[in-house]
Amino acid sequence: MARVTTQDFSQASTLSIDNPQLQRALRRVGAGFDAERLAAVEEVTPQAWEEWRDQAQNIKAHTLAHLDYYLEMLHDNVIKSGGKVHFARDAAQANDIVAGLARSRDVKVAVKSKSMVSEELDLNPVLEASGVRVYETDLGEYIIQMAGETPSHIIAPALHKTKEDVAGLFTENLGLPHTDDIPTMARAARETLRDRFFEADMGISGANFLVAETGSLAIVSNEGNGRFCTSAPRIHVGIAGMEKVIPSLQDLALFLRLLPRSATGQRLTSYVSLISGPRREDDEDGPEEFHLVLVDNGRSRLLADEELREALHCIRCGACLNVCPVYRKVGGHAYGWVYPGPIGAVVTPVLTGLKQAKDLPYASTLCGACRDACPVKINIPRMLLELRGKLAEGTATERKAAGMTESILARGYARIMGGPMLLSLVHRAGRTLQKPLGWAPFVSLSKTKGMFERIQVPPLSRWTRSRDLPTLPSRTFHEIWRKGQARKRGGSD
Amino acid sequence: MAVPVGVPKEEFLQSVRQALGRDKSPPEPGYAPLQERLADLEAQAAEVRRRLAENSAALVEKLAWAAGRSGWEVNRAAGYEEALEHIASVASSRGVTSVVRSDQPVFDDLSVDAALEAQGLTVTTVAQDEKRSRESLRQEMATAGMSITGADYAVAETGSVALAARQGVSRLVSLAPPVHLVLVRPKDIVETLDDLFLLRRLEYHSQGGDMGSCLNFVTGPSRTGDIEQTLVVGVHGPKEVHLVLLP
Numbered sequence: 001m002a003r004v005t006t007q008d009f010s011q012a013s014t015l016s017i018d019n020p021q022l023q024r025a026l027r028r029v030g031a032g033f034d035a036e037r038l039a040a041v042e043e044v045t046p047q048a049w050e051e052w053r054d055q056a057q058n059i060k061a062h063t064l065a066h067l068d069y070y071l072e073m074l075h076d077n078v079i080k081s082g083g084k085v086h087f088a089r090d091a092a093q094a095n096d097i098v099a100g101l102a103r104s105r106d107v108k109v110a111v112k113s114k115s116m117v118s119e120e121l122d123l124n125p126v127l128e129a130s131g132v133r134v135y136e137t138d139l140g141e142y143i144i145q146m147a148g149e150t151p152s153h154i155i156a157p158a159l160h161k162t163k164e165d166v167a168g169l170f171t172e173n174l175g176l177p178h179t180d181d182i183p184t185m186a187r188a189a190r191e192t193l194r195d196r197f198f199e200a201d202m203g204i205s206g207a208n209f210l211v212a213e214t215g216s217l218a219i220v221s222n223e224g225n226g227r228f229c230t231s232a233p234r235i236h237v238g239i240a241g242m243e244k245v246i247p248s249l250q251d252l253a254l255f256l257r258l259l260p261r262s263a264t265g266q267r268l269t270s271y272v273s274l275i276s277g278p279r280r281e282d283d284e285d286g287p288e289e290f291h292l293v294l295v296d297n298g299r300s301r302l303l304a305d306e307e308l309r310e311a312l313h314c315i316r317c318g319a320c321l322n323v324c325p326v327y328r329k330v331g332g333h334a335y336g337w338v339y340p341g342p343i344g345a346v347v348t349p350v351l352t353g354l355k356q357a358k359d360l361p362y363a364s365t366l367c368g369a370c371r372d373a374c375p376v377k378i379n380i381p382r383m384l385l386e387l388r389g390k391l392a393e394g395t396a397t398e399r400k401a402a403g404m405t406e407s408i409l410a411r412g413y414a415r416i417m418g419g420p421m422l423l424s425l426v427h428r429a430g431r432t433l434q435k436p437l438g439w440a441p442f443v444s445l446s447k448t449k450g451m452f453e454r455i456q457v458p459p460l461s462r463w464t465r466s467r468d469l470p471t472l473p474s475r476t477f478h479e480i481w482r483k484g485q486a487r488k489r490g491g492s493d
Numbered sequence: 494m495a496v497p498v499g500v501p502k503e504e505f506l507q508s509v510r511q512a513l514g515r516d517k518s519p520p521e522p523g524y525a526p527l528q529e530r531l532a533d534l535e536a537q538a539a540e541v542r543r544r545l546a547e548n549s550a551a552l553v554e555k556l557a558w559a560a561g562r563s564g565w566e567v568n569r570a571a572g573y574e575e576a577l578e579h580i581a582s583v584a585s586s587r588g589v590t591s592v593v594r595s596d597q598p599v600f601d602d603l604s605v606d607a608a609l610e611a612q613g614l615t616v617t618t619v620a621q622d623e624k625r626s627r628e629s630l631r632q633e634m635a636t637a638g639m640s641i642t643g644a645d646y647a648v649a650e651t652g653s654v655a656l657a658a659r660q661g662v663s664r665l666v667s668l669a670p671p672v673h674l675v676l677v678r679p680k681d682i683v684e685t686l687d688d689l690f691l692l693r694r695l696e697y698h699s700q701g702g703d704m705g706s707c708l709n710f711v712t713g714p715s716r717t718g719d720i721e722q723t724l725v726v727g728v729h730g731p732k733e734v735h736l737v738l739l740p
Contacts, residue, residue, distance in 0.1 A: 097499050
């Protein structure tokens with residue numbers, strides 16, 4: 001499985017914010033993808049869009065509630081069309097299945113079209129270890145494969161790279177004359193990868209949708225590499241998270257309206273391929289074998305949690321990233337795993353471990369922009385709160401340990417706040433005690449702000465590391481009020 | 494060496510059931526589109542065909558508009574002669590010397606081969622026979638300057654053309670050459686994706702459940718925005734796509 005660095009969120013996001021190149025790239029996300037999406041919604045009318053979203057939400061909810069039933073239907077229909085279905089409990093199993101297919105069929109070269117699940121599984125190193133040369137063929141993936149990096153956006157994996165970065169990579173890896181002209185670089189990728197498509201023994205793809213009724217795998221793409229990967233090599237392996245299934249071919253019309261519009265604002269992508277099994281006997285081309293690998297890898301944990309199941313509705317359009325004020329500042333890599341942005345903040349903690357990813361549910365202002373942009377109406381803020389709740393409650397043992405000090409503190413606080421007498425007493429004591437504190441060498445006090453800016457002794461040092469601590473005022477509101485009332489009474493008499 | 498097989502199907506499905514806390518029972522009530530019988534699909538398809546026939550002229554307009562917006566070069570031929578002239582001029586103005594084409598009914602009405610060969614071009618039909626193997630056809634497709642196909646469906650809603658892979662209709666013929674030209678007859682046009690999928694489902698269920706190996710939708714030229722979100726046309730697929738609307 002792909003390396004998890006969710007524990008570094010806070011540090012990584014600080015670095016991202018200080019990186020001007022990344023900030024420039026992230027500004028394009030709003031001006032580009034999101035503006036296009038909004039124009040597309042406007043064109044179909046917001047009313048019609050709402051109806052589509054409702055329908056899609058209902059279809060996804062129904063399918064997931066009966067997921068085993070639709071997976072079985074899908075399985076039976078893939079078999080009927082001459083394909084094979086493999087079930088993988090986790091990343092290691094999925095990788096073993098694909099590497100095993102490659103070994104047993106003497107695969108030397110594999111070409112891949114963009115697949116987030118294969119990023120999740122970290123399939124490429126496993127294939128390479130069994131002697132297979134693997135080429136990513138989506139231009140963005142091709143670039144980050146050369147750079148040895150991971151995608152930073154669901155639909156634009158090399159978003160964080162400038163054209164100068166790409167020029168450097170192309171010169172270094174492909175031995176091409178240096179140019180940062182974007183069309184020239186795209187043409188260079190076409191020419192180099194064309195040979196790979198034709199020499200490859202295996203094509204590996206993801207799936208945007210799996211149609212249970214017909215046993216079909218749908219791939220939505222713009223470059224045409226997805227079509228090459230599934231047409232030219234003698235073996236096609238499709239890898240998909242088990243939540244990708246939809247019941248009927250009729251449903252595909254709706255999802256094909258929602259996905260491209262939400263991703264890039266297109267009415268439809270340049271290509272949609274609906275693949276059902278290997279080539280038939282009379283076909284002129286196409287793979288001799290078709291394998292579908294269905295992956296759980298933690299998804300059943302999301303499925304089992306009724307509060308979080310909705311996260312599996314996701315169709316990976318990236319719209320929630322494009323509108324998120326946090327993603328638009330910190331970028332994709334800061335999230336520490338394959339799925340960034342608001343949806344990643346929900347999915348990643350459950351698939352990789354909540355404790356390590358404890359910052360992710362808080363990497364949100366709960367502004368709700370993600371929920372409004374989501375084509376299948378996933379209520380992401382609700383689930384982020386749910387995860388925060390889980391973190392606050394902790395495990396049973398943590399609750400017990402935290403209980404001791406916390407409950408003493410909380411009981412003391414309740415006692416002080418419970419009546420005016422004790423509160424005023426504590427307040428006066430605090431006022432007296434903070435006076436010498438203002439002169440202490442380990443404290444910096446701003447008189448103009450009335451704030452302690454830094455206190456270098458614990459436990460207050462932790463507080464002042466990221467914010468100021470207000471001083472206790474010389475008079476409380478209660479005291480001012482009482483004085484005012486007394487003056488008023490004095491004046492009117 | 495034994496090939497790893499993952500988890501047996503039943504075990505996998507059982508773990509899904511366990512996560513859902515449910516047994517094997519099918520959805521109740523059943524999912525509406527999957528409850529439809531062949532007769533229901535036939536009735537709906539008849540309705541769709543009637544609507545398409547009634548709106549034929551408007552659909553041609555709609556398709557031409559949507560296709561143009563998606564990046565197709567749209568040509569509306571007044572007659573077959575004019576269409577042939579247009580095809581020849583596209584080929585010659587691009588300096589194309591060899592053309593590959595599919596084997597579809599539209600070529601029975603339109604003698605494309607003769608028109609192009611008269612200009613000195615070579616035309617190869619991508620269909621295997623004693624002389625032409627899969628491998629040699631693949632070579633032809635890899636080197637051809639242009640391809641010509643019909644459309645199994647043209648979708649007015651999206652400006653798309655759909656091609657079902659089968660004998661005479663290769664997957665790569667519409668993908669590998671840098672220029673792809675599609676001949677669309679009025680009867681190929683459907684209004685929406687829903688129409689197309691309904692007709693496809695009817696075919697699927699009435700043929701005992703064979704979808705064919707691959708149905709490709711093409712909506713404009715190949716494109717990418719992967720470097721600095723700058724649009725570039727013509728990455729792995731054709732850079733230029735032409736839609737010729739036949740009368």
